[in-house]
Amino acid sequence: MEIASFDEIFLRLDFRQRGFLSQEQIQAYDETLNITPLCTPQVEAAISDICGTNSDGLVRPEHFVPVLQELQRRRQLENQIQWDFRALDNNGSQLITIQDALLLFQTVQGSRFSIHTWNKFVNSRQNPSGDVNFDEVRLWLCSQHSTEPSSDEDIADYSQAKFKEEYYRKMKGLARKKQHIWETRGLDALLFGDDLDFEDEISSHSLSSISINDVKDATCYKYDIIRRKLFEEMLKNHFGTDVWFSMNEGEQGDAVEQLQMEEKQLRQEGQLSEMCSNLLGAKITKQVAPLNVLVGELPGDVKTTQAILMQKILDMQKEGKSEKDIEKILRKEFKASFQDERSDKILIALNEREQMEQDYYMKTLSSDPKKQSEIRHAYIHLLRQHLMGTEEKSYLAAAVAVGLAEFCNGYNVPSIDPVRQRQEILAKEHLQHVKDKTYSPPDVTDNIQHDAASLLDLQLAAIRQMTLKHQQEQEVLEVMLKGKDSPQAKTASQVMNATERQSQIITLRNARNGWKENMMTTTSNRNWKILQEGE
Numbered sequence: 227m228e229i230a231s232f233d234e235i236f237l238r239l240d241f242r243q244r245g246f247l248s249q250e251q252i253q254a255y256d257e258t259l260n261i262t263p264l265c266t267p268q269v270e271a272a273i274s275d276i277c278g279t280n281s282d283g284l285v286r287p288e289h290f291v292p293v294l295q296e297l298q299r300r301r302q303l304e305n306q307i308q309w310d311f312r313a314l315d316n317n318g319s320q321l322i323t324i325q326d327a328l329l330l331f332q333t334v335q336g337s338r339f340s341i342h343t344w345n346k347f348v349n350s351r352q353n354p355s356g357d358v359n360f361d362e363v364r365l366w367l368c369s370q371h372s373t374e375p376s377s378d379e380d381i382a383d384y385s386q387a388k389f390k391e392e393y394y395r396k397m398k399g400l401a402r403k404k405q406h407i408w409e410t411r412g413l414d415a416l417l418f419g420d421d422l423d424f425e426d427e428i429s430s431h432s433l434s435s436i437s438i439n440d441v442k443d444a445t446c447y448k449y450d451i452i453r454r455k456l457f458e459e460m461l462k463n464h465f466g467t468d469v470w471f472s473m474n475e476g477e478q479g480d481a482v483e484q485l486q487m488e489e490k491q492l493r494q495e496g497q498l499s500e501m502c503s504n505l506l507g508a509k510i511t512k513q514v515a516p517l518n519v520l521v522g523e524l525p526g527d528v529k530t531t532q533a534i535l536m537q538k539i540l541d542m543q544k545e546g547k548s549e550k551d552i553e554k555i556l557r558k559e560f561k562a563s564f565q566d567e568r569s570d571k572i573l574i575a576l577n578e579r580e581q582m583e584q585d586y587y588m589k590t591l592s593s594d595p596k597k598q599s600e601i602r603h604a605y606i607h608l609l610r611q612h613l614m615g616t617e618e619k620s621y622l623a624a625a626v627a628v629g630l631a632e633f634c635n636g637y638n639v640p641s642i643d644p645v646r647q648r649q650e651i652l653a654k655e656h657l658q659h660v661k662d663k664t665y666s667p668p669d670v671t672d673n674i675q676h677d678a679a680s681l682l683d684l685q686l687a688a689i690r691q692m693t694l695k696h697q698q699e700q701e702v703l704e705v706m707l708k709g710k711d712s713p714q715a716k717t718a719s720q721v722m723n724a725t726e727r728q729s730q731i732i733t734l735r736n737a738r739n740g741w742k743e744n745m746m747t748t749t750s751n752r753n754w755k756i757l758q759e760g761e
Contacts, residue, residue, distance in 0.1 A: 236290045247290070249273055249283040256297050261438050261588055264301055267365050272296040275370065299496065300368040305442075306494045307334055307367050311360050321357040324348070334367050336491050343371045436598075436605045436682065441587050444608040448628060449580040450486075451615040453573065455624040457485045460507025460569045489573060499574055508570035514622055515563040517575050520651075521629035522644070524579070526586050528633060535644075560647050572621075602682065606689055607632075613693040623655040656704050 239247055239255060247255075249270055257263045264272075273283055276292045285293050310333060314326040322330070331347070332339045347366050348354045461481050462470040470478070485506055492498040492505075502508055514520065523531045542552050591601050611631040618624040626648050633645070722730065 232291050232294075233287065236287050246284040246286050249285075252285055252293060252297075256294070260301065262301065262305075264297060264304070265361075268300050268304070268368065269297065271365055271369055272300055303334075303368050303494055304364050306490070307364060308360065310334065311363070319357075321359055323357055324355055327358040327363060330363065331367065333487075333491070334494065336495060338371075338375050338495075340371060340375050342374075436602045438587070438591050438601060441591065441601055441604050441608065442584060444605055444612070445580065445583055445587065448608055448611050448615070449576055451612060452621065452624050452628060453489070453576060454482065454486065455615075455618065456569060456572060456576075456621040457482050457489070457507075459512070459621055460505070460510060461485060462507075463510040464507035493577055498577055502570040502573055503568075505570065505573075508573070509568055511566040511568050512572070512621070513564050514567050514572070514625075515560075515565075517579050517625070519560070519563045519644075520622070520625040520648070521579070522633050522648070524583055524586055525633070526590070557647070560644070602685075606685060609686060610689055610693055613690060613697075617697060618655075620655060623652055626652045626655070656700070 235255075236247065239251055249266075252273065253263075253266065253269045256269065270283060273281060273285055273293055276296050277285055277289045307330075310330055311322065314322045314330060328344060331344055343366070347363075351358075351362070458478075461478075465473075473481070488505060489498070489502070492501050522528075539552055539556075542555065547555070587604060591597055591604060611628045614631040615624045615628040618627050630645065630648055630652065
């Protein structure tokens with residue numbers, strides 16, 4: 227089935243052959259393409275911006291594609307503005323003060339902020355000094371105003387510098403609180419908690435369903451995890467290791483959050499590709515592979531990639547190469563994919579992949595109740611990716627860990643398994659950070675009120691506990707291999723010959739069986755020593 231061109235689509239929509247489409251027709255068509263529709267004023271404003279104020283809301287063929295592009299720009303920007311608005315809405319009233327509205331204008335518009343536009347907004351209100359709701363500001367913030375941007379001196383003269391500083395303080399506080407909720411209670415508590423005040427605890431909520439927008443938010447968080455690891459490395463390289471580690475945790479966090487906000491603003495304004503190189507540490511190179519190698523392909527591309535790999539292997543087999551030779555060639559190609567890449571290019575690639583993944587979910591999932599199980603599965607799958615990525619210490623490890631959680635079924639092809647290669651990368655990254663480390667069991671409280679919990683609550687809790695269990699097992703093995711007490715066990719095994727080692731393994735196996743039979747009366751340290759020596 228051929229995909230219709232935009233010219234053909236226009237002709238189909240213009241079935242009366244009038245030579246134009248009305249605002250209602252444009253809005254109806256846009257709603258068929260997107261799960262989240264734009265409000266009528268946004269559609270009217272988009273048409274007016276592209277077709278002119280004298281167009282009477284009518285769209286000619288030459289303006290059809292630009293109008294659709296403008297609608298998409300507004301949709302993406304509005305989604306980002308909602309998060310910033312919520313950050314300023316301390317008490318969940320769906321209102322912010324007029325001072326905070328000014329800060330929102332300055333943050334969203336950045337270098338394009340104009341005092342003249344702000345004054346027009348204020349003067350257009352019935353109560354200029356009253357609190358502001360989201361519907362009032364979204365149209366103003368999504369529109370591209372023609373007024374000249376104000377200089378820093380003008381803004382300072384406007385006596386609002388103190389409000390900007392307060393806004394950043396609130397944003398940093400909210401970011402830290404979100405991070406704490408995320409790490410201690412999971413993404414569901416972060417997304418569904420209705421109280422994000424800076425001083426109060428987040429109340430628990432029982433979840434009964436997941437929407438397509440929750441999947442969309444979860445996808446955003448997934449890439450925020452990877453970006454944050456990259457931001458830390460960019461700043462560490464920019465300032466230098468000595469200076470970076472001389473900063474306390476709060477100072478490091480402030481620097482990361484500031485860089486995070488600047489990068490986010492570039493994405494909101496659609497200027498990431500052009501302006502990303504101006505970020506701190508953006509020009510510093512890292513030896514990494516492309517995202518499709520580290521993270522893997524998006525779900526919709528896996529079968530195609532697998533087929534290409536299989537055909538490549540078949541071609542080499544026809545040339546007479548053995549399975550061992552093929553594996554050697556593919557491993558060499560995988561290793562060669564690691565090249566020096568600038569941090570700004572990595573950020574651009576992350577943004578592109580995030581948009582593609584968002585599009586994939588929008589196309590394959592819908593708000594149809596019959597698809598609720600698929601939406602829930604996608605959300606739970608993303609939650610596990612968050613848990614895997616959050617625990618990593620580097621960009622490389624976070625990207626690979628998220629990719630492994632994203633796709634973990636392996637490739638049904640002989641000779642090579644890209645998933646196994648990623649697992650080896652992650653294992654090497656982990657072992658670099660294990661030296662002199664000792665194992666400390668984490669808090670495993672699930673924070674679930676089981677009497678009031680829904681089935682979905684319990685499913686999410688089960689995923690968290692399962693992931694935590696696997697991470698603990700992995701950490702135990704890492705510490706046994708390269709932890710503080712590992713040299714002693716290695717030294718003891720090195721002086722044995724093969725026969726003595728085999729005999730010692732049998733002895734240790736019997737000793738552990740004895741420990742299991744009497745585990746209530748013996749210490750866990752005994753089990754640890756047995757396992758470490760066997761390792």
